[in-house]
Amino acid sequence: LESTLEEDENSVTPKHSPMPVYPKTEQQLARIRSAIKPNFLFRNLDEEQEADVLAAMKEVSLEAGEMIIEQGAAGDYFYVVESGKLDVFVKKEGQVLDPEKGDRSLLGKKVATCVEGDSFGELALMHNAPRAASIISITPCTVWALDRVSFRTILLDHTSRKRRLYETFLSEVPILASLQPQERAKIADVLESRTFAAGENVITEGDAGEEFFLIESGQAVAVKKSEGGETMVKQLGKGDYFGELALINRQTRAATVRAASDKLVVAALGEQAFTRLLGPVKDIMARSVGERYGFAAGR
Ligand code: 1OR
Known part of the structure; x- marks a missing residue:
């Protein structure tokens, strides 16, 4: 779902719109933090943004068998699972949903299951579209x-x-020019x-390589x-990259x-994203390995 997060500047709510604040105990805060931790939507939030998200979240308890999202309905909430299990169903076009009957087959095909740390309900909110699936609790949740x-405001x-x-910075990085x-x-x-402070290592010779880096400043x-x-063997400054070799x-x-x-500031990119997003650039990098380091790339 990561790739569906699209730019939609115009419909982003103004920054100072009031957001709800639901007071929480330290224990509740700790539970939400661990539930959102693995979720990509929450990665890289600064402290203030994370505090806003935590404050605006509302706890919902479900018994087994409740429909929390109905396909076709308007989107109102985005959810993160703290505990329990929910199934995601997508019905074919033209199939009518009848929750009164409790007939699960009318929900269509089960396409996914959500457990602790998973989130759902973001599509309708991101794209102003009807709910793309129905979601039912299978256990108490x-x-x-x-x-x-x-x-919309925070995320x-x-x-x-x-x-x-990053726009300006990335447009000035030579290797990304293409x-x-x-x-x-x-x-x-x-x-x-x-x-990083002076003298600190960003990467260490002999370690496994998991990330690629661009120098933002320093x-x-x-x-x-x-x-x-x-x-x-090399001096590096703003706009230079390293860590690609491994x-x-x-x-x-x-x-x-x-x-x-x-002060050295670097922007890090994980290995998967490096391969997925820098495919064409990776070939250019591989070709320039000899020039940069005086030996040929192994693959
Ligand atoms: P939503 O706001 O549309 C339903 O409300 C949510 O179900 C949706 O956001 C997603 O968060 C979640 N297709 C559509 N929605 C899915 C799917 C899905 N899986 C989870 N949701 N799949 C494609 C089925 C053809 C399954 C992908 C693994």
């Missing part, structure tokens, strides 16, 4: 509900803000900024172990990259 306005606004934040603006926007969605050096110490070659990190200025 606790779910957290976020209303449409809060969902969609966050996405477009992040795109704006990408379309839309392709860069998708990269912006999944980038994660990290800050300086870094790449060093390799050598007899009796380390040898500097992802291209599937080998361990060939060098350590360390912050060389007071």
